Amino acid sequence: MATETFLDQWVTSLYTCLRCRECVTSNAEYKTVCPIQERYGFFSYSAGGMIAIARSLYDGHLNWGSEVASVLYTCTMCRACASQCGNIYYLTNEYFNVPYLVEKMREELVNRGKVPPPVRDYLKSVELYGNPYQKPRSKRAKWAEALGIPSYSGQEFLFYVGDVGSFDEIGMKIARAVSFLLNRNGVSMGILGNEEISDGNEVKALGESGLFEIIAEQNIQTFKKLGVKKIVTLSPHGYNSFKNEYGKKGGDFEVIHYTHLLMKLIEEKKVVLPELKTCVTYHDPCYLGRHNQEYEVPRKILKSIPGLELIEMGFSKEEAFCCGGGGGNFFTSMLESGVNSPSRIRVRQAKDTGAEVLAVACPLCAKMLYDAVKDEELDGKLKVKDIAEIILNKEV
C-alpha cells in the first residue's frame, strides 16, 4: 500500500475523485473543454485520469517511468478542469488542484530522471543559454532594432519581453507592436536586452523546481539591481510567474500585463484607435484568464475600437478552450500535431463564429494559432492578430 511520498498530502483528492468526468466537460457548450481529453480521448488524459494515475502510483500499482511521463507531460495546465469540478473538496482544499498535482508529479519525474527527451532538451537549453532557442544573449534584443526602445535604466516600467517575444518570428512581431504602441504614447519604459533571461514559468510547469528557483533568484537580483519597481509583460506566462511566484521569493514588484497598460492609455485617450470594419473573436490565454482571472480588459480594448464587432466563441472566458501551448507544450510539443490538436480545434471554433480575425493577447497562443490556421488551410480567411497589432493595423 501507500509509501511515504509527497502524494500523502494529496490523499483526499486521490480518494474522493469519483471520475464523474465533470472536469472535462464545458458547462456552456456541454462539449469537451479539456484539450488533452479532446486530443487523445482515453480517460487518463483528463483531470480524473491524472488523479487515477496518481492513485495508482500511490498504491504501488504503477511505477514512475516514461509511460507515466508520456501522459503527464501532455497536460497544458490550462485549468479548464478546475473551472468545472464541483467537488466540495476542490472548493475548500488546495490539494484538489489537479494542475498543481500534475506539476508536483512532474517534479517527481524530474527528480527521478524520467523526463521525456523534449522536456530534458528544453530544460537544458534554458539552463545553458537562458532561453530555449539556444540563442546567444547578444541576440536577445534583435527584435527591437530600429525601434529605439531604450535599455532599462530607471524608467517607470521594465518591459519584459520573454523568450517567445525575443526569438520567435511571430512573437517578435507582437513585441514590436506592443513596444511601439507603448513608446509612441509616452510610456516610460525600458528593456533588459542582453540581461534578460527566461521567466521560468514553463520551467516550473515542467517540474524543474530547482532550475526555477535559480532563474527566479537571478531575475529578482537583476530587477532589484536595476531598481525595477513596475514590470509590464508581453506574455501572460511571464505575467503569471512574476505575479504569483516571484513574490514568494522576495520579488515584490508591481506586475501588469501589457493589455492593462494599453487599456489605461485608451481610457486616457492617449491611443489613437483606428476605425476597423471587421469581425473579431477573442481567444482567452489560459495564463491571463483562468490562472489570473483577467477576462474583461482585452475585451474592453477590442470593443473600444470603432467599427469592430466582437463575437464570442462558445468556449470563452473561464471555459475557453486552450490553444495547447501551456504547461511547457509550446516548447516540448508533447501534445503532437494533427487534426485534433488543441490549436486546430480552437481555430475551427473561431472560424465557426464567422469572424475574420482571431484576436490574442499572448505570443505563445499567437504562434500556436497562426500555425493552426495554416494547417487548417484558412490562410486569407482567418487572421491571427495580437490586440496590439489590431490597434496598430499595420506591421511595425
Added chain:
Amino acid sequence: MAKSASFESRKARAFKELAACLGEENVSENPAVRSSYRWSWGFVAVAPYGKGPELVVMPRTVEHVQEIVRLANKEKLTVLPICAGSLTPSFEADILIDMMKMDRIIKIDPESSYVVLEPGVTYNRLIPLLRKEGYTIAIGSFPPTFSPVGNLAVQQGFNHNFSGRVSNQTLGLEIVMLDGSLLRTGTASMGSDYWSPQAGGVPDIRGLFATSLQATPLMGIVTKAAIRIWPLMEASGLPIGGFDTFAKAVKFSKTVTQSCLGDQSMVWNWVLTAMTESHIKGSKDHIDLLTHRMTADYTEPYKGLYYCYAWTQFRGYKEQVDCNLKLCERIAKEIGGKILGNEELGNTIPNCWKSWKRDYKDFDPLAEKREKHMWSYMGGERPGGGSAYFNGSTDDLIKLEDAFNRTLRDKYNQNPQPYYVRMFEGGTGAHLRYMLPVDAMDEYHRKRVTKMREEMSSWVNDNFPNIHVAGGYKRGGYKKVETHSIGMGSALNRIRDALDPNHVGFLPGEKRLEPDEEGKAVTAG
C-alpha cells in the same frame, strides 16, 4: 495470475492488428493509460478496483467494435465495454473497449417519442436538444456527464424519475454479438428505421443485454439504443409530503403511483435530505454535517426535519395537474402526513426543494450551472459511500428499513443511513437504496463499510427471501444466480456458450483464456 508466454504473444499480435484497424491513436498498452481504467465511473467510493485491462481501445464505429470482437476471438482475449455511467466491476478484462468516442445522436423522433443514441452521448449534450423539441428524458442518480445508454439501456434503467410509469426506458438495441455479428432487437431487427420492442413474431430479448455490464456474463456490446423521451406538457406539479415515519411515506408514494397520479413518487429520508441540503450550499456546513453524521449518536431527524419526504412528479394538462395536486393532499392527510407549503419548504429545506423543482418539475437539470454538480459534491464528501440496492414489495421494504436501522445501530454502531425509495412499474414494487457512509480516505473504514455492505446483503438474503439484492460488483453476484436461481444461471450459461463459445465476454473472477491444441479457448469458471 502469472501471464503466460502465449498470452504475451497473443496480446502483442492483437495490439498490432488493433492499431492497424482502429489507428494507433485509438489503441493503448501504456500502463499509465490502462491504470486510469481500474475503477468504475460512478460515485461508489468503495467500488473495488482491479489490475486494470491489458489493452484499451477506443472504437469510433460499429465496424471497429466488430473487428475488436473478431480479433478477441482469434487471439482468445476477453473484452469489456464501458461508457460513462456503467457501474462496471473491476476492469481486469484483456481488452477494455472505451465506447465514449462513439457519440453520435442518430435520431431524435418526437413523433414517436424516442431517441436513438450511441453509448458516448452524454445527458448534458442531449437534454438541451430535447428541450428545444419540448421533450425530456429519464434522469436519475448520476451526473449529467453520464451516458443515457449506459444508465438507461445497459443497466436496465431501474433508477430514474419515470420508473413509476415504466422502468425499462429502452425500446430497442443494436448489439455487436461476441462473434462479431450484428443484432438489432424488435422492429429494428427487421430493417425498420422505427425502433420498437413491439414486433410481432420477434421475441423481446432486450433484457439479455441489459444487464451485461454488471456481474452477469457479457452477451454482447451495445452500440446503439433507442430510448424513450417524454413530452413536456403545459403544466407540471411536484407536491412534497412530510411524514413522521418511513411506513407512512412509502404508503403515500405507493398509493399515488398505483393511482397513476404521476411519473414517479419518491421517498427521501431526513438524512439524505439534510445531506443534499448542505451539498448544494457547497459550504463548510456540509462537512460539519457529514462529520456529525458519522460520529454523533443521534436517531431523531436533524434540525426539525420530517423523518421522510415524499415527492411526486406530475406532467399533464393544467386541470389534470390541479386535480392530482388535490388528490395528493387528500391521500397524504388520510395516511397521516401532509403536503408541505412553499413557505415551510423555503424555511426548512430551500436548497433541496429548489433542486427537486429544477429536476422534476421544470425538467431542466442543467439550469443552474454550478448547482447541477450535486453529484460531484457527493464525490467530494468523505463519506461518499457505498450503496446497497434492494428491490421488493413496499410492505417488505418497510419491514427491512425498520430492521436495518435497529440492526445496523446495534451491530455496527452506525447512525441512521441516508436512503431513498423509488416506486417502479405502477407501484408494483419499489427500489430502496441505502448509501453507506464511508470515509473514502480511511482504508480501514473503507474495508469495514465494504464488509458491512456484504453482510447487509447476506443478512437480507437470509431474512427477507422476497427482497432481491440488486447489482453486485463482484463475481459473487453472478455466482448466486448460478447456484441459487431456478434455472436462470443454467439458462444464461447455455445461452452464453452458444453466443460466445470462446467466452471472450468478460466475467469477473474467471481465469484467463488459453487456446488448447486445436486453438479453441479453454476457460475455467
